[in-house]
Amino acid sequence: MLRVEIHDSPSSLSLKLEGRFTGDDADHTRTLMTHCRPGTRLVVDLTEVTFIDSVGEDVLSFFGRFGAEFVAQTSYSLDVCERLHLHLARSEASDANRSGALPQSPADVLRRTPARK
Numbered sequence: 001m002l003r004v005e006i007h008d009s010p011s012s013l014s015l016k017l018e019g020r021f022t023g024d025d026a027d028h029t030r031t032l033m034t035h036c037r038p039g040t041r042l043v044v045d046l047t048e049v050t051f052i053d054s055v056g057e058d059v060l061s062f063f064g065r066f067g068a069e070f071v072a073q074t075s076y077s078l079d080v081c082e083r084l085h086l087h088l089a090r091s092e093a094s095d096a097n098r099s100g101a102l103p104q105s106p107a108d109v110l111r112r113t114p115a116r117k
Contacts, residue, residue, distance in 0.1 A: 060080070069088065
């Protein structure tokens with residue numbers, strides 16, 4: 001069984017998924033993408049998902065191709081995001097803990113790495 005909680009705002013659409021993200025339920029969730037206006041930020045929270053089958057993985061990859069960001073706070077959801085190369089949303093808590101000393105992206109690492117002589 002799958003529960004989908006939708007939070008719609010002028011600038012973003014958030015989907016919080018709970019339970020098993022499989023088969024017809026996953027395909028139906030794909031149709032929710034039609035509610036997303038062009039330029040709207042899509043955030044998909046996978047924290048409460050307990051299982052994802054191949055159809056669910058296809059749907060998550062589909063969301064990822066459209067620039068969705070994913071919230072994953074459990075080892076299972078983090079593993080899924082890593083395996084499918086899904087972009088994790090930056091949380092406000094992690095932003096508050098960030099001291100500024102850590103690089104933000106691979107490009108920042110390259111810029112900060114001194115050239116070898």
